[in-house]
Amino acid sequence: xxGLLLFLQTTIATPQNLVVRQGDAVRVVxxxxxxxxxxxxxxxxxxxLGGTVSNAPNAHYRVTLGETRLxxxxxxxxxxxxxxxxxxxxxxxxxxxxxLLPFQVVAALIPRYASGFFYDNGARELRIFTTIARxxxxxxxxxxxxxxxxxxxxxxxxxxxxxxxxxxxxxxxLVVVDAGHGGPDPGMTGPIGGGPRLVEKYITLAVAxxxxxxxxxxxxxxxxxxxxxxxxxxxxxxxxxxxxxxDLFVSIHVNATGxxxxxxxxxxxxxxxxxxxxxxEDALRVERMENEAVRFETGAYAxxxxxxxxxxxxxxxxxxxxxxxxxAETIQQGxxxxxxxxxxxxxxxxxxxxxxxxxxxxxVEIGFGTNPDEAEYLSGxxxxxxxxxxxxxxxxxxxxxxxxxxxxxxx
Ligand SMILES: [Zn+2]
Numbered sequence: 447x448x449g450l451l452l453f454l455q456t457t458i459a460t461p462q463n464l465v466v467r468q469g470d471a472v473r474v475v476x477x478x479x480x481x482x483x484x485x486x487x488x489x490x491x492x493x494x495l496g497g498t499v500s501n502a503p504n505a506h507y508r509v510t511l512g513e514t515r516l517x518x519x520x521x522x523x524x525x526x527x528x529x530x531x532x533x534x535x536x537x538x539x540x541x542x543x544x545x546l547l548p549f550q551v552v553a554a555l556i557p558r559y560a561s562g563f564f565y566d567n568g569a570r571e572l573r574i575f576t577t578i579a580r581x582x583x584x585x586x587x588x589x590x591x592x593x594x595x596x597x598x599x600x601x602x603x604x605x606x607x608x609x610x611x612x613x614x615x616x617x618x619x620l621v622v623v624d625a626g627h628g629g630p631d632p633g634m635t636g637p638i639g640g641g642p643r644l645v646e647k648y649i650t651l652a653v654a655x656x657x658x659x660x661x662x663x664x665x666x667x668x669x670x671x672x673x674x675x676x677x678x679x680x681x682x683x684x685x686x687x688x689x690x691x692x693d694l695f696v697s698i699h700v701n702a703t704g705x706x707x708x709x710x711x712x713x714x715x716x717x718x719x720x721x722x723x724x725x726x727e728d729a730l731r732v733e734r735m736e737n738e739a740v741r742f743e744t745g746a747y748a749x750x751x752x753x754x755x756x757x758x759x760x761x762x763x764x765x766x767x768x769x770x771x772x773x774a775e776t777i778q779q780g781x782x783x784x785x786x787x788x789x790x791x792x793x794x795x796x797x798x799x800x801x802x803x804x805x806x807x808x809x810v811e812i813g814f815g816t817n818p819d820e821a822e823y824l825s826g827x828x829x830x831x832x833x834x835x836x837x838x839x840x841x842x843x844x845x846x847x848x849x850x851x852x853x854x855x856x857x
Pocket of ligand 1: 627633634646699700
């Protein structure tokens with residue numbers, strides 16, 4: 447693939463520890479040396495960045511880092527970052543129960559392929575200068591001792607599910623509308639190959655404003671995390687939602703491929719993530735690893751028929767996750783009726799999100815800004831209106847279905 451040899455020329459100063467900084471919150475992740483080079487524990491890195499590691503058959507692993515999905519095979523010096531294959535100078539390794547990534551992932555791959563991260567080689571610090579709501583880890587990072595167990599332990603410990611806060615029956619609902627990125631964080635830019643420039647933060651704000659308006663027209667209250675071109679800290683997005691006792695959280699984003707190649711430019715479509723509340727996320731993490739393997743086998747980028755049914759069955763007792771998934775499905779269905787891109791389905795975000803909040807939360811990737819056709823589509827005001835109106839309709843539908851269920855006396 448094009449442009450990837452640059453990797454091999456990257457000079458990497460390897461610290462003893464990696465400092466991960468997000469605003470005032472700092473986490474330290476140890477870096478270990480081997481005879482061939484420096485490595486970092488995949489689970490600790492992912493946890494520090496609000497992501498996860500899951501393993502799959504045949505020594506395959508999936509690591510989520512912010513919006514980026516890495517697929518890694520033990521012993522193979524290549525990784526897939528979203529849709530692009532990236533050569534590495536060292537392979538990922540397994541040491542006992544520990545899965546190790548070459549430090550090059552931190553120093554070169556993440557800064558290049560994952561949005562929202564900056565690696566300061568001098569300070570030896572990885573900064574989360576931006577990210578999106580689903581990565582919110584809360585203002586207090588967990589101490590390292592609380593990090594999830596190493597991948598592949600097979601543990602199935604399940605804490606009691608967190609009780610979701612019910613939507614307010616008989617009151618006006620409050621939907622928190624989050625426009626992704628903002629201010630110094632532009633989000634993604636596109637499209638690949640030139641043409642009118644698209645900057646994610648402006649599209650998300652435009653659509654979020656329209657969405658808030660449509661929701662208000664539909665009789666629910668809407669609160670925007672930002673209404674201008676400003677950067678709202680991650681933890682603040684969650685806090686805004688919590689402080690105002692939102693019932694639902696909807697975050698708007700524009701998708702991007704992991705590379706700037708012409709092949710990557712063809713990637714398009716829309717997808718909706720549902721976000722798990724952190725406590726239940728922790729409790730279900732290991733279980734989900736098993737489920738992830740099914741998706742892995744079928745190919746991460748293959749169209750998914752009903753990718754979540756097997757997960758949802760296991761989560762039936764967790765109404766919060768079910769609500770979030772219901773909302774995501776409703777939104778995805780709505781977009782399907784008019785969006786020119788293919789439906790990429792409902793996805794589960796395996797991130798610690800909105801810790802301490804008790805509301806269903808979804809993140810909508812309304813299209814690929816890297817795809818020239820979709821960039822043009824997303825830039826059109828009438829299209830933005832249609833997207834916003836559709837999401838609003840889905841939210842209102844969801845609320846009325848929820849009301850009907852709750853009003854039916856089953857709770
Ligand atoms: Zn985004």
